[in-house]
Amino acid sequence: MKNMNINTTISVLGPARIPSPLTSQGVTRDGKTRFMKDEYRISVDVRVDRVAGENKDSLLSFEQAGPRENIYFDPSKLKCAVVTCGGLCPGLNDIIRSLVLELYHVYGVKTIYGIRHGLQGFIPKYGHDLIELNPERVSGIQNTGGSMLGSSRGGQDIGEIVDCLERIGVGLLFMVGGDGTLMASKAIGDEILNRRLKISVVGIPKTIDNDIFLVSRSFGFDSAVDVATLAIKGAHNEAEAYPNGIGLIKLMGRHSGFLAATAALAQPDANFVLIPEEEILLHGENGLLAAVERRLALRKHAVIIVAEGAGQNFFEDKDIEHDASGNLKLKDIGLFLKTEISTYFKSKNIPISLKYIDPSYIIRSLPANANDSVFCGLLARDAVHAGMAGKTNLLISFWNNNYVHIPMDASAGQRKKMDPSGRLWQSVLESTGQNLLFNG
Numbered sequence: 001m002k003n004m005n006i007n008t009t010i011s012v013l014g015p016a017r018i019p020s021p022l023t024s025q026g027v028t029r030d031g032k033t034r035f036m037k038d039e040y041r042i043s044v045d046v047r048v049d050r051v052a053g054e055n056k057d058s059l060l061s062f063e064q065a066g067p068r069e070n071i072y073f074d075p076s077k078l079k080c081a082v083v084t085c086g087g088l089c090p091g092l093n094d095i096i097r098s099l100v101l102e103l104y105h106v107y108g109v110k111t112i113y114g115i116r117h118g119l120q121g122f123i124p125k126y127g128h129d130l131i132e133l134n135p136e137r138v139s140g141i142q143n144t145g146g147s148m149l150g151s152s153r154g155g156q157d158i159g160e161i162v163d164c165l166e167r168i169g170v171g172l173l174f175m176v177g178g179d180g181t182l183m184a185s186k187a188i189g190d191e192i193l194n195r196r197l198k199i200s201v202v203g204i205p206k207t208i209d210n211d212i213f214l215v216s217r218s219f220g221f222d223s224a225v226d227v228a229t230l231a232i233k234g235a236h237n238e239a240e241a242y243p244n245g246i247g248l249i250k251l252m253g254r255h256s257g258f259l260a261a262t263a264a265l266a267q268p269d270a271n272f273v274l275i276p277e278e279e280i281l282l283h284g285e286n287g288l289l290a291a292v293e294r295r296l297a298l299r300k301h302a303v304i305i306v307a308e309g310a311g312q313n314f315f316e317d318k319d320i321e322h323d324a325s326g327n328l329k330l331k332d333i334g335l336f337l338k339t340e341i342s343t344y345f346k347s348k349n350i351p352i353s354l355k356y357i358d359p360s361y362i363i364r365s366l367p368a369n370a371n372d373s374v375f376c377g378l379l380a381r382d383a384v385h386a387g388m389a390g391k392t393n394l395l396i397s398f399w400n401n402n403y404v405h406i407p408m409d410a411s412a413g414q415r416k417k418m419d420p421s422g423r424l425w426q427s428v429l430e431s432t433g434q435n436l437l438f439n440g
Ligand SMILES: Nc1ncnc2c1ncn2[C@@H]1O[C@H](COP(=O)(O)OP(=O)(O)OP(=O)(O)O)[C@@H](O)[C@H]1O
Pocket: 085, 086, 087, 088, 118, 119, 152, 153, 154, 155, 156, 177, 178, 179, 180, 181, 182, 183, 184, 185, 187, 206, 207, 324, 325, 327
């Protein structure tokens, strides 16, 4: 972490004095306690570079997630709420289910509200009813994609959201979403603080783009990679089957190419991977079109993966649009490339068979795979442990193979991007051999 000034201190609503209901199960078979102490920390950097001549390391560390010996909230009086915001993502229902089961069975919290359709659900004018969540209500939801609570985009009045929390008496709010949701969580947390309320806000980062700052892996990403490999297989089969076949696949990834790059490694049939972090050169000897031509001459087929945020520089600045949440609406680089490739080969009188595959919404709306389901359960349980201990304005993150607490303001407003000189991208370059094709 080059930025050593990030905040790593977690806020608390007050001292946690009530013995946890987990106390009866709090000691493991070998006599060790399973409770975490706030003093257990996970270092931010695994590698520690010593300054020449010094023999002391100064370690930046995150608080380790997990059950605390004492909790802040009285489970018999506590009301909780869960909301899912932004784009769909595999695993949302696993998260909701695990939150409910942990709160209900392990901590004994019996009142859990599901907020419908993201932040809209807090605002009376939309008329979305609350859902009472309990183990029966969430039974089997993990087998379905999407979110049983629904979602929405679009800003809502933060004051009105906190009014709603006060009105329904929520003490612990779980917010599941991407970077925008974390910004909203932070704003809600700040307003709660302004009003001196004892409401804890815990974020669980979600995105198939895997672009949340200080989060090594977000849930849904692994499932998205899985499904993306099917699209790559299909594109490869189509490309191989026809003379000069080209399979072009567009994958999601607004500002970061993690999904495109990882899927290309998981299903190594792609010859070109195009990501937002690297500029695309289209024309000329070292451009994509000439490189595809070289590839066809060599192997008679080609597979191209493009992340949706790649090549946005090809589109004019004048018709810039934003969605309801203020996210930049990306122009369709997949369709653009399809046209450019077709036009190029037509102008050269080279017949091609181009198949364009856009699996975007299929990928993000399916249920989680087994690996993500396990991950969601662990994240959700740690979110409950943190919230019950009275911790607030934090998100649960997976970092250096550990589950940790990250203060919301350390992550919100920043984005994780792929390092073009890092191992992931360099492996993609090796696996595809695309640099050799680009450079003739
Ligand atoms: N700075 C902010 N302050 C308050 N609310 C915000 C802010 N940014 C985003 N939001 C709200 O948070 C919600 C989720 O944001 P958004 O639609 O951008 O999805 P997201 O959480 O980033 O997920 P995705 O990764 O799918 O885009 C929206 O209702 C949005 O209006």
